[in-house]
Amino acid sequence: xxxxxxxxxxxxxxxxxxxxxxxxxxxxxxxxxxxxxxxxxxxxxxxxxxxxxxxxxxxxxxxxxxxxxxxxxxxxxxxxxxxxxxxxxxxxxxxxxxxxxxxxxxxxxxxxxxxxxxxxxxxxxxxxxxxxxxxxxxxxxxxxxxxxxxxxxxxxxxxxx
Amino acid sequence: xxxxxxxxxxxxxxxxxxxxxxxxxxxxxxxxxxxxxxxxxxxxxxxxxxxxxxxxxxxxxxxxxxxxxxxxxxxxxxxxxxxxxxxxxxxxxxxxxxxxxxxxxxxxxxxxxxxxxxxxxxxxxxxxxxxxxxxxxxxxxxxxxxxxxxxxxxxxxxxxxxxxxxxxxxxxxxxxxxxxxxxxxxxxxxxxxxxxxxxxxxxxxxxxxxxxxxxxxxxxxxxxxxxxxxxxxxxxxxxxxxxxxxxxxxxxxxxxxxxxxxxxxxxxxxxxxxxxxxxxxxxxxxxxxxxxxxxxxxxxxxxxxxxxxxxxxxxxxxxxxxxxxxxxxxxxxxxxxxxxxxxxxxxxxxxxxxxxxxxxxxxxxxxxxxxxxxxxxxxxxxxxxxxxxxxxxxxxxxxxxxxxxxxxxxxxxxxxxxxxxxxxxxxxxxxxxxxxxxxxxxxxxxxxxxxxxxxxxxxxxxxxxxxxxxxxxxxxxxxxxxxxxxxxxxxxxxxx
Numbered sequence: 001x002x003x004x005x006x007x008x009x010x011x012x013x014x015x016x017x018x019x020x021x022x023x024x025x026x027x028x029x030x031x032x033x034x035x036x037x038x039x040x041x042x043x044x045x046x047x048x049x050x051x052x053x054x055x056x057x058x059x060x061x062x063x064x065x066x067x068x069x070x071x072x073x074x075x076x077x078x079x080x081x082x083x084x085x086x087x088x089x090x091x092x093x094x095x096x097x098x099x100x101x102x103x104x105x106x107x108x109x110x111x112x113x114x115x116x117x118x119x120x121x122x123x124x125x126x127x128x129x130x131x132x133x134x135x136x137x138x139x140x141x142x143x144x145x146x147x148x149x150x151x152x153x154x155x156x157x158x159x160x161x
Numbered sequence: 162x163x164x165x166x167x168x169x170x171x172x173x174x175x176x177x178x179x180x181x182x183x184x185x186x187x188x189x190x191x192x193x194x195x196x197x198x199x200x201x202x203x204x205x206x207x208x209x210x211x212x213x214x215x216x217x218x219x220x221x222x223x224x225x226x227x228x229x230x231x232x233x234x235x236x237x238x239x240x241x242x243x244x245x246x247x248x249x250x251x252x253x254x255x256x257x258x259x260x261x262x263x264x265x266x267x268x269x270x271x272x273x274x275x276x277x278x279x280x281x282x283x284x285x286x287x288x289x290x291x292x293x294x295x296x297x298x299x300x301x302x303x304x305x306x307x308x309x310x311x312x313x314x315x316x317x318x319x320x321x322x323x324x325x326x327x328x329x330x331x332x333x334x335x336x337x338x339x340x341x342x343x344x345x346x347x348x349x350x351x352x353x354x355x356x357x358x359x360x361x362x363x364x365x366x367x368x369x370x371x372x373x374x375x376x377x378x379x380x381x382x383x384x385x386x387x388x389x390x391x392x393x394x395x396x397x398x399x400x401x402x403x404x405x406x407x408x409x410x411x412x413x414x415x416x417x418x419x420x421x422x423x424x425x426x427x428x429x430x431x432x433x434x435x436x437x438x439x440x441x442x443x444x445x446x447x448x449x450x451x452x453x454x455x456x457x458x459x460x461x462x463x464x465x466x467x468x469x470x471x472x473x474x475x476x477x478x479x480x481x482x483x484x485x486x487x488x489x490x491x492x493x494x495x496x497x498x499x500x501x502x503x504x505x506x507x508x509x510x511x512x513x514x515x516x517x518x519x520x521x522x523x524x525x526x527x528x529x530x531x532x533x534x535x536x537x538x539x540x541x542x543x544x545x546x547x548x549x550x551x552x553x554x555x556x557x558x559x560x561x562x563x564x565x566x567x568x569x570x571x572x573x574x575x576x577x578x579x580x581x582x583x584x585x586x587x588x589x590x591x592x593x594x595x596x597x598x599x600x601x602x603x604x605x606x607x608x609x610x611x612x613x614x615x616x617x618x619x620x621x622x623x624x625x626x627x628x629x630x631x632x633x634x635x636x637x638x639x640x641x642x643x644x645x646x647x648x649x650x651x652x653x654x655x656x657x
Contacts, residue, residue: 004509006189018224022193027186034180057217058262064188065265066221075265077290081405082300082327082350082378089223089271092192160264160290160321 001050002031002132003060006043007097009119025092025139028061046097047132048139053153062156067091067143073159095148096140105133119149163306163464165337165471166278169204170230178210178242187220187235187259194233197226206234209280210242215258223271229304230273251340251475251490253281253313253445259270264288272299274304280309286317294344296327300355303332307339309475309489313445315344325370328360333468335361338475338489340447342368349388350375353409356383362391364460366447366488369395373402374418379409387412387468390460394419394437397509401425415461417487425490430461432487448476449492457492460485512626 006029010022020026029035031047039045054060065074070087078084099115106113109131117125139148175190176182184190184207194205205225225233234237237247237257249256258281261267267282277295284294294315307326315323325341327350328334339362341348348367353360365388367374369611374396377386386409393400393416400418403411403426413512416428417437438450449456462485464472473479480550486492 006186008192011193019195024192026192027188029186034185036177036180036182036184036186036189037186038175038183038193042193043189058264064222068639075290075292077292077321078324079291082293082324082329082347082376083354084329092195092224117170161287161319 001052001055001057001060003048003050003057004029004031004033004035005046005048005063005097006035006039007046008093009042009044009121011042018089018092020092021096023098023140025063025095025097026093028057028063030057040126042121044099044102044118044128046102046104046128048097048135049132050135051150053150054157055129059157060160063095063139065094067094069088071143073156076160079107091142094141094143096142097138098140100136101140102128102133105138163470164473164477165234165306166467166473166477167234167276167306167308169232169234171202172206173205174206174208174235176210176238176530177207179212179602182210182212186624187218191220191222195223195225198231198233199226199228201232204231204234206236208236208238209247209257210238211244211247211255212242214244215260215281215283217261217263218259219261219263219265219267219269221266221269221271222275222445223269225265225272225275227274227304228271229274232276232304233272234276235268235280236278237280248279248477249281249309249311251446251448253311253340253342256281256311258283262286264290264292266293266296268295268307268310269293270305271299271302272305273302276306276308277310277436279309280311282312282483284315284323286321286323288317288319288321290321291317291323291346292324293327293350295325297331297334298327298329300330301332302334303358305331305334306469307336309477310339311337312339312341313343317345322371324348324350325367326350326362328352328362330354331360332358333360335363335469336361336365337469338473339365340475340489341365341367341374342370342445344389345371347372347376348376349391350376351386351388352378352405353384353386354378354380354405356381356409359385359387359412359468361387361389363388363463363466363469363471364390364474364487364489366392366490367396367400368393368442368447370396370397372396374400375402375416377401377403377413378402378405379411380405381409384409385412386410389463389466390415390485390487391416392437392456393417394435394498395422396420415459415487417456417460417643430459432456432459447488448490449486449488451492452586456487458484458486460487473633507553537590565642571632 005025006027008020008022008026035045044124050060062074066089069090070086076085103113111127113127134150137147141148175184177184190207222233241247247257259267260283262285264286267284268277282294295307295310312325323345324347326336326339328336328534329352336349337643342563348370349365351360351362362375374393375388375391379386399422400420401422411426413423413426413431416518417432417435419435421433423433432455435455437455440446440448440450454535462483464470475489478491478493480491523543
C-alpha cells in the first residue's frame with residue numbers, strides 16, 4: 001500500500017518537553033492526500049510504498065506511534081479497571097526517515113534537494129513530490145535502532161489483533 | 162460568571178479541515194505547536210471546519226508547556242465549513258466529527274491546561290485492545306478539561322472494549338457539558354488515585370453505556386472522584402458505580418439516574434429511578450424535552466465551583482441562575498414577540514423552544530397553513546411552501562424538501578432575550594431551494610451596545626447569496642443572532 005507521510009522538519013527548539021525530531025513520521029495519510037497550507041511548508045511530504053503487508057490506512061498509521069519505554073508497538077490501552085497499560089512515552093515518535101538517507105536516495109535517483117530550502121518553514125519546497133519511495137532501508141525504528149523490514153511491518157500490522 | 166469554553170491569552174489560531182485549510186491532520190498541528198507556550202506567551206488554537214461529514218483522525222497532545230494563561234485549545238470554527246455549520250448544537254449528527262478507526266485514543270491529553278471543545282468523537286475497532294475514546298491520563302497534569310464533547314456509538318467488535326471519556330489520575334481534570342451515548346463499556350470514568358486532588362464530571366449526560374454510565378474510582382485517602390449535575394439513563398449494568406475500594410472520596414450530588422444508583426453514596430439533591438424525557442432520543446437528540454419534570458431546575462449552580470466554575474450549557478446558552486438543569490442541556494425558555502402572530506396558548510405561552518407552537522403537528526405537506534409561528538426542531542414529512550408563516554426558527558429543517566417562503570413576514574419581530582440565542586438554520590437541503598424575498602434588517606430595541614450581533618449567510622453551492630435577491634439558492638443558510646449584553650436583539654422587517 002502506498003501512503004503519504006509527513007516528516008518533521010527541524011524547528012527552532014522553543015522548549016517543548018517532548019518535541020518530535022527531524023525526520024520523525026508525524027502523520028500518515030492515504031497516498032494522494034491533499035495536505036494543508038502550513039503542512040506543506042512545515043513538513044517534508046513523501047509518498048512511501050509500504051509493500052503488500054500493510055493494506056489498510058489504520059495499520060499504516062501505527063507508524064505514527066510514540067516510542068514507549070517498553071518497546072510496545074502501539075498503545076496497549078487500559079485494563080479492566082480503566083488504568084493505562086502503557087509504559088511511559090520516551091519519545092514523541094518511534095519511527096523516522098533520516099534526511100541523510102533521503103539525500104543518498106535522492107542523489108541515486110537524480111533528484112536535486114536543496115535542504116536549506118526544505119528547512120525554510122516559510123516556503124513550500126517538496127523535492128520528493130513526484131517520487132514514490134520504498135519503505136525498505138528507508139524507515140528507521142528508533143527503539144530497535146534498525147531499519148524496518150517486511151517482517152517488522154507484519155508485526156506492526158498484527159499488534160493487538 | 163464564566164463560560165466553560167476557555168479562551169487563551171494571545172491566541173494563535175490555525176484552521177483544520179480539507180485541503181486549503183492550514184492543517185488536514187491533527188497530529189501535524191500538534192507537532193507544530195508542541196512548544197513552551199508560556200515562554201512564547203502564546204495560546205495555540207486549532208479551529209476545525211466540518212468540510213467533511215467526519216474525519217478519521219486522532220491526536221495525542223503530549224509535551225507542550227502550558228499554564229492557565231497560555232495553553233492549547235481545539236474547537237470548532239465559528240460559522241460554517243463546506244458541510245454545514247461547525248458547531249454541533251448538541252447533536253452528534255452535526256458539527257465537526259472525529260470518527261477514528263485507529264487503534265488508539267481519539268483525543269488524548271497528557272499536558273497541563275489543554276482544553277478540547279465542542280467536537281463529536283467516535284471510536285470503532287475490531288481488535289483485542291480496550292481503549293478510551295477521549296482521555297486525560299497522567300499523575301502530573303492539571304487543568305485539562307473536555308467541554309461540550311459528544312462521544313457516541315463507540316464499539317470494539319473484537320475482544321477489546323471501548324470506553325467514552327476517562328479522567329484518570331491528574332491533579333484536577335474534568336468533563337463538562339458532555340454527552341456520552343451508546344459506548345461499549347464505561348461512559349465516563351472518573352479515576353483519582355492520589356491525595357489532595359479532585360477529578361470531576363459536571364453537567365454531563367450519559368446514556369446507554371454497555372456497562373456503567375458513570376464509574377467513579379477513588380483509591381487514596383484525600384483524593385476525590387466527583388460527579389455533579391450529571392444525568393444518566395440506560396446503563397446496562399448500572400448508571401453509577403463505585404470501583405477500586407473505598408479509601409478515597411466519591412462525591413455524587415444533584416445527579417439523576419434511571420436506576421436507583423445516583424444516591425448510593427449519599428450526597429445532596431440526587432434523583433433516582435427517573436424516566437427521563439428527551440426531545441428525540443431515537444435520533445440522538447438528548448436535549449431535555451419541555452415535558453421533562455425531573456431534570457429541569459433540579460441541578461445546582463456551579464458558577465462559583467472551586468474546581469471548574471462555569472455557567473453555560475452544551476448549546477452555549479447561559480444557564481438560569483439558581484435553577485440549573487441536570488445534564489448537558491439547559492432547557493431553554495424563549496419568549497418570542499411575533500408581530501401580528503399568534504402566541505402559544507396556555508402552558509406553552511412562555512416556552513417556545515423546540516416544538517411547534519400552537520396545536521399543529523404536521524404529518525404531511527404544509528401548504529397554506531394559517532399557523533403564525535413555527536419554532537424549534539421540526540422536521541415535517543412534507544414540503545413547506547406558500548404558507549402564511551410569520552416566523553421560522555430552530556435547528557432542523559426538512560431534508561431534501563423545498564422551502565419556499567414568499568412574500569411573508571418571516572423574521573419579523575423575533576426578540577432574543579438577554580443571554581439567549583435564536584437561530585434560523587436551514588441545512589441538509591439536498592436538492593432543495595430556499596427562496597428569500599425581501600430585505601433583512603436588524604436593529605436594536607434600545608440604543609445600547611450590542612455584542613456580538615452576528616448575521617451570517619453561508620453559501621457553499623454554485624450560486625451566490627443575497628438577502629435581497631428574490632430567488633437565491635442557499636446551501637446551507639444560517640442566520641444567527643447572539644445577544645450577551647444587557648439589551649435585546651430584534652430582527653425587524655418592514656419591507657414585506
